[in-house]
Amino acid sequence: MIQLEKSKYESLKKVGLALLSVILACVIIFCGYYIYLALHYYRIPDNQRLKINNNQSQLLKAGRSYKATTYNVGFGAYNHDFDFFMDSGQLKDGKKLQGHRGTAISKQAVLDSTNGVIQTMKKQNPDFMFFQKIDTDSTRSFHVNQVKKVEDDFPKMDSTFASNFHSAFLAVPLNNPHGTVRSGLLSMSKYKMDSAIRRKYPVSSGPIERFVDLDRCFVVMRFPVTNGKDLVMINSHMSAYDKGGKMRKAQMKLISSVMEKEYRRGNYVIVGGDFNHALGKDMMTHFEHQEEIPSWVSVLDQKMLPKDFTMIKAQNRENVATVRATDMKYDPKVNYMTICDGFIVSKNVQAKAYNINTHFEYADHNPVRLEFELK
CATH class of the missing domain: 1.20.5 (Single alpha-helices involved in coiled-coils or other helix-helix interfaces)
Known part of the structure; x- marks a missing residue:
């Protein structure tokens, strides 16, 4: 025993x-x-001067019409069959939703989406193009250099690139790791660019959040106008996974100070990009869907802007959303949708905007076109 x-x-x-x-x-x-x-882990220092490639010589003129576009291209992954592992949500009937993928479905999917983005922009024929979440050499996009592909297809435009995501190998999700990432903001134009400066946004410093919230930034570009002023164009991509919008409030405060400073100097100012806010409280619930409003959605409206600036509401905003939820594959009758991409202009710029309906075929965002004139 x-x-x-x-x-x-x-x-x-x-x-x-x-x-x-x-x-x-x-x-x-x-x-x-x-x-x-x-x-x-590291953060790129503030006020980094960026390289301008293929700089053009033509100058802008007041009183003429120009076009600009902004497009978050989602590293070529977000076709209709893609959902993202960091996104979760809930249907109105209580069913929980959770994205799964850490990488694009295939390299061919990335190439197809990138080509779709290029063809969409060629149809628009803009004078200025802003892109967000565009990769150069990332596991998640099968190392397709999207920046080079876009630059090569627009040889008569100058360009500048700012990194806003440079990570070590992210081993999540375990069954489809996000991997190493090299990504950022690409800005292009048909006009002479005097300078491009990368400004550093405040981001979360939490022990986990700092590795996944990107090295957020915005790019301040200066274009000379024949009347002696400058057109200051800003390409911006604010934080997404920011419950309650704390970081986005700090980011909005910083970019607003830059906008005001340039306007007081007598310059024209246009800010475009992915604001990761619903642009107007009415847009939070405007589009039909079967999901609850995601926790990341905060509101950016006119009263939150500096007094001499206007949020340009797209002429067709009632009919075309610019972003879909990615906690599930795309179903136009189910996914949450809102408007978080667009433009803000100073009062010496006359402008109107249109949301371009790609039916989210190439990304989880639709591009936005701004038509403007410098007064």
């Missing part, structure tokens, strides 16, 4: 030691991986 109990004790001891070894190994792996991420 004593021998049996001793044998049972030895067996339990072995099981306990084995479990302890597994737990210890997991802790060591987790700590090692966290140290790896921390060692590779």
